[in-house]
Amino acid sequence: MKxxxxxxxxxxxxERFTAYEFIGWPVLLVGAGFLLIAVLSLSTRKxxxxxxxxxxxxxxTVFLYLMGLSGQVAASDSNSIRVSLSMGxxxxxxxxxxxxxxxxxxxxxxxxxQKSIALLIFISMLVFVYLxxxxxxxxxxxxxxxxxxxxxxxxxxxxxxxGSVTFGSLIAIPLGYLAYRRKKLESAVMVPLSIxxxxxxxxxxGILLVPLAGLGRIDFFRSLGIRGIxxxxxxxxxxxxxLLPIGRNTLVxxxxxxxxxxxxxxxxxxxxxxxxxxxxxxxxxxxxxxGVRIALVQTVGGAVIAGLVGGGGLGTFVFxxxxxxxxxxxxxxxxxxxxxxxxxxxxxxxxxxxxxxxKS
Amino acid sequence: MIKxxxxxxxxxxxxxxxxxxxxxxxxxxxxLLGPSGCGKSTTLRLINRMVDRTxxxxxxxxxxxxxxxxxxxxxxxxxxxxxxGLFPHMNxxxxxxxxxxxxxxxxxxxxxxxxxMLKLVGLEPDTYAKKLPKELSGGEAQRVGVARALASDPHIxxxxxxxxxxxxxxxxxxxxxxxxxxKKLKKxxxxxxxxxxxxxxxxxxxxxxxxxxxxxxGTPEEVILKPKDAFVEDFFxxxxxxxxxxxxxxxxxxxxxxxxxxxxxxxxxxxxALSEMILRGVDRVPLENGSLSLHGIMEVIRGEHQ
Numbered sequence: 001m002k003x004x005x006x007x008x009x010x011x012x013x014x015e016r017f018t019a020y021e022f023i024g025w026p027v028l029l030v031g032a033g034f035l036l037i038a039v040l041s042l043s044t045r046k047x048x049x050x051x052x053x054x055x056x057x058x059x060x061t062v063f064l065y066l067m068g069l070s071g072q073v074a075a076s077d078s079n080s081i082r083v084s085l086s087m088g089x090x091x092x093x094x095x096x097x098x099x100x101x102x103x104x105x106x107x108x109x110x111x112x113x114q115k116s117i118a119l120l121i122f123i124s125m126l127v128f129v130y131l132x133x134x135x136x137x138x139x140x141x142x143x144x145x146x147x148x149x150x151x152x153x154x155x156x157x158x159x160x161x162x163g164s165v166t167f168g169s170l171i172a173i174p175l176g177y178l179a180y181r182r183k184k185l186e187s188a189v190m191v192p193l194s195i196x197x198x199x200x201x202x203x204x205x206g207i208l209l210v211p212l213a214g215l216g217r218i219d220f221f222r223s224l225g226i227r228g229i230x231x232x233x234x235x236x237x238x239x240x241x242x243l244l245p246i247g248r249n250t251l252v253x254x255x256x257x258x259x260x261x262x263x264x265x266x267x268x269x270x271x272x273x274x275x276x277x278x279x280x281x282x283x284x285x286x287x288x289x290x291g292v293r294i295a296l297v298q299t300v301g302g303a304v305i306a307g308l309v310g311g312g313g314l315g316t317f318v319f320x321x322x323x324x325x326x327x328x329x330x331x332x333x334x335x336x337x338x339x340x341x342x343x344x345x346x347x348x349x350x351x352x353x354x355x356x357x358x359k360s
Numbered sequence: 361m362i363k364x365x366x367x368x369x370x371x372x373x374x375x376x377x378x379x380x381x382x383x384x385x386x387x388x389x390x391x392l393l394g395p396s397g398c399g400k401s402t403t404l405r406l407i408n409r410m411v412d413r414t415x416x417x418x419x420x421x422x423x424x425x426x427x428x429x430x431x432x433x434x435x436x437x438x439x440x441x442x443x444x445g446l447f448p449h450m451n452x453x454x455x456x457x458x459x460x461x462x463x464x465x466x467x468x469x470x471x472x473x474x475x476x477m478l479k480l481v482g483l484e485p486d487t488y489a490k491k492l493p494k495e496l497s498g499g500e501a502q503r504v505g506v507a508r509a510l511a512s513d514p515h516i517x518x519x520x521x522x523x524x525x526x527x528x529x530x531x532x533x534x535x536x537x538x539x540x541x542x543k544k545l546k547k548x549x550x551x552x553x554x555x556x557x558x559x560x561x562x563x564x565x566x567x568x569x570x571x572x573x574x575x576x577x578g579t580p581e582e583v584i585l586k587p588k589d590a591f592v593e594d595f596f597x598x599x600x601x602x603x604x605x606x607x608x609x610x611x612x613x614x615x616x617x618x619x620x621x622x623x624x625x626x627x628x629x630x631x632x633a634l635s636e637m638i639l640r641g642v643d644r645v646p647l648e649n650g651s652l653s654l655h656g657i658m659e660v661i662r663g664e665h666q
Binding site: 258260261263264265266267268269270271274278279282283 | 408410431432433434435439441443444445446447448449458459462508509518
């Protein structure tokens with residue numbers, strides 16, 4: 001498998017190398033290490049999982065380090081040479097992920113330790129990048145060129161996704177509650193939300209173009225930067241897309257509160273407000289937050305389309321990269337999005353767990 | 361204490377309650393008994409205004425229920441329902457604390473009251489206070505339900521088939537324990553059930569309902585021995601008379617005739633004593649201090665007939 005491609009400059013196709021061709025004999029040591037892990041898997045020792053993770057993490061870090069060094073050597077001839085990652089590298093990444101996932105799926109008293117070691121890989125990778133080890137790799141090079149723009153885009157991306165989810169929650173949670181309290185309004189509320197969800201984002205921009213351009217003519221809105229294109233249509237579209245998951249989960253959350261429980265609360269003399277605050281809302285909360293989580297994951301990915309209408313965000317890199325046929329520029333946009341999604345997803349899962357645990 | 365005067369409840373074209381009047385005196389356990397759909401639950405819910413009546417008057421402690429703010433009316437009465445209705449996100453202690461908290465008792469008093477209530481219903485506070493409802497058995501959950509209803513020490517208790525969803529063995533124990541609690545606390549209780557045995561065991565007075573009307577009202581002895589019509593007679597069945605014996609304890613009818621053999625518990629009811637006689641094929645069973653005879657049981661029955 002070819003793990004890298006060395007290109008004379010950014011766009012031209014280059015020559016591909018296997019790990020052995022690229023790094024040389026030390027890679028055999030790493031390979032031998034992984035063979036050792038395979039042998040280890042036959043043993044039944046208690047520490048097996050932990051040892052697998054420790055050796056795996058160590059070997060992978062060594063491998064990254066070797067790749068960095070070789071990259072510097074390969075690029076030493078000319079300034080415009082770029083080293084791009086190829087299929088082989090991604091497959092290796094996937095295999096490491098599978099290996100770690102397999103080990104951690106087993107409940108083991110060392111699980112926390114295993115997780116922190118896996119996290120160490122990330123940290124060492126960041127350290128390598130920071131030390132300039134990967135400077136010749138094209139993702140890092142692209143980053144180097146677009147550094148300022150990157151931070152800007154990241155902030156915009158966060159603003160777009162977190163902002164629209166917050167805004168969407170403010171609208172959808174009351175709507176969901178309304179649908180729960182007034183059964184007659186349920187379809188009147190839920191059906192439009194489902195319809196909005198089915199409109200493709202590009203057509204939604206088309207629909208939004210006219211009214212937002214109209215709003216932009218009013219001074220107040222123009223000073224906010226609201227125009228037919230730009231961040232405003234992206235923000236509105238993303239907000240609209242969050243309404244269904246949040247609204248539906250709010251409705252479901254409240255509906256799952258049992259009738260008897262509410263009746264008992266009434267029978268004990270709780271007022272409507274007290275029932276909402278002490279009984280219904282706390283019981284529905286984990287499900288509502290699950291809705292917010294779904295919306296957030298969906299929005300962080302969805303915010304890419306803001307790049308299409310000049311709304312900024314990491315989508316800018318993705319579409320620019322596509323236009324320039326530069327795979328690494330696309331990755332510069334996609335990788336942070338994936339990481340962001342994972343982090344936000346995990347955080348909200350922890351929040352939900354906290355709420356559930358507090359009950360037990 | 362509680363008085364209903366000619367109360368009706370119509371649900372769009374269907375009359376659930378048709379002109380009911382009765383009065384419950386202080387410290388009395390009043391049973392509303394009848395087949396399902398007879399309007400007994402609705403009647404109960406009319407009293408704490410969970411259901412609004414169509415016409416008629418209801419008085420609680422001499423005051424018309426309409427004169428109360430509905431929440432404060434409900435806070436005056438403990439309310440126990442079949443499915444317990446415990447709040448699943450609160451532990452046992454917090455569940456019991458619900459009404460005291462609404463009444464703004466201070467924290468220390470609430471904590472002590474919770475302990476006291478758990479002990480009253482036979483649950484060890486240290487073991488149970490921090491448990492969640494889902495960790496309780498059906499019987500335990502219902503005990504907590506009763507404890508919660510009694511927590512603010514209301515004068516009145518409304519109970520809607522409270523032991524209906526519990527297995528038969530736990531039910532009998534709960535019924536006996538509740539009878540003891542009631543003997544101690546002397547609450548005014550309105551108790552809805554379709555279980556004849558339960559009604560006869562617990563009730564000071566029994567009110568038999570059918571199709572939203574009262575058919576007969578009276579003490580357990582009266583309704584069993586002098587049924588007003590065929591419906592009441594059928595409802596109790598031929599064994600109803602036997603169930604009347606559950607109201608009497610063997611202890612109270614013990615004779616000073618010493619007897620060998622395995623002694624029956626003094627807490628046993630006369631019905632249990634009678635079936636013990638049938639099982640052993642004798643007309644006298646030993647108790648811890650003395651014995652009980654078939655003749656003694658017949659004396660009780662004779663007394664009831666007079």
